[in-house]
Amino acid sequence: MSAPIYRDPVEDGAADPTVIRREGTNEWWMFYTNRRANAGGPGFSWIHGSPIGVAVSRDDGASWTYRGTVKGLDDPADVGQLNTHWAPEVMFADGQYHMFLSYISGVPDGWAVPRTIVQFTSPDLENWTRVGPLALSSDNVIDACVFASPDGLWRLWYKDEGQGSSTWSATSTDMLNWTLEGKVLPGSPEAPPHEGPNVFALGGWYWLIVDEWRGQAAYRSDDTRNWVRQGLIGDVPGSDDMDRRYMRHADVVVVGGHAALYYFTHPLWDEASDKAGPPDAAARRTAVHHARLTVVDGVLVLERDIAADMALLAG
Known part of the structure; x- marks a missing residue:
């Protein structure tokens, strides 16, 4: 129970998963940050230089197969060098797929570098066209999420690392032009x-x-604009030996009356003792898991101990 559902077979650093159904097929595609867990180099260079990995499921999430990495996502000015791609958000709207990608030029070994969110479009999840970077609250932004709000606007939420690691939002009427909200x-x-x-x-x-970084904080709303904190989920370890650490950077796919939650862990990183970060290659390695979400009496309820081969994406 709660064993990993997927590990990247090349870098062993799958993180920040997002899952989407490929329109017109029975395929579910998982895009993820492909961290270089086994890379050498100084400082935090191992967490940079990452491509976006892809895994595919044809059995509603019961099993996942590595498909490779996404090409053509570099800034044109950076082509020919290794660059950093983090935390993809992928969705389908208005007849095409959209990707919102956290992007860093090069392979820095520290944190004090510009970070932007760049938008791409695709007809098929395979070939991506660059729309361009979004003008947001600072030049230190990552982790986009996009959702169709009940006020008729597309709303994008993201992390502003330059302002205390807070969450900000922007809005759009057409999914292409974005206005900072606050x-x-x-x-x-x-x-x-x-x-x-x-x-x-x-x-x-x-x-x-x-x-x-101690579990997922959950907030509830009736309009996607005003949020009330409920508390933490995923702060209690799973029962499997590979799922004893904090639940990190999650994505949610709603399927009928429940939702599948995808998250990653560092199974061999003792987060309580090594607070400066994973100390070696083994601790840097990651695993992707899934869990089930339901709502009971207005409260978000997490079931973490779900069998790894359960088809949570079945309708």
């Missing part, structure tokens, strides 16, 4: 810093979850 959830020092916002509708409510 701060949604404060970060440090007013509130816990966080990352990886994800918004979805389930059980008659809208939900926003964010990764506080």
Whole structure:
């Protein structure tokens, strides 16, 4: 129970998963940050230089097969060098797929570098056309999430690392032109810093979850604009030996009356002791898991101990 459902067979650093059905098929595609867990180099260079990996399921999430990495996502000015791609958000709207990608030029070994969110479009999930970077609240933004709000606007939530690791939002009428809206959830020092916002509708409510690096903080709303904190989910370890660590950067796919939640862990990183980060290649390696979400009496309920071969994406 709660054993990993997927590990990247090349870099062994699958993180930040997002899952989408390929239109007109029975295929579910998982896009993820392909961290270079086994890479050498100074400082935090191992967490940079990452491509976007892809795995595919043809049995509603019961099993996943590695498909390779996404090509053509570099800034044209950076072609010919290794660059950093993080936390893809992939969705289908208005007849095409959209990807919102956290992008860093090159392979830095520290954190003090510009980070942008770049949008792409695709007809088929395979071939991507660059739309361009979004003008947001700073030049230090990552972790996009996009959702169709009940006010008729597309709304994009993201992490602003330059402003206390807080969550901000922008809006659009056409999914291509975005207007900054403002701060949604404060970060440090007013509130816990966080990352990886994800918004979805389930059980008659809208939900926003964010990764506080101690579990996922859950917020509830009736309009996707005003959020009330519920508490933490995923802060209690799973029963499998590979799922004893905090639930990190999650994505949610709603299927009827439940939702499948995809998250990753560092199975061999003792987060309580090694607070500066994973100390070696073994601790850097990651695993993707799934869990089930339901809503009971207006409360978001997580079932973490789900069999790895369960078809959670079956309708």
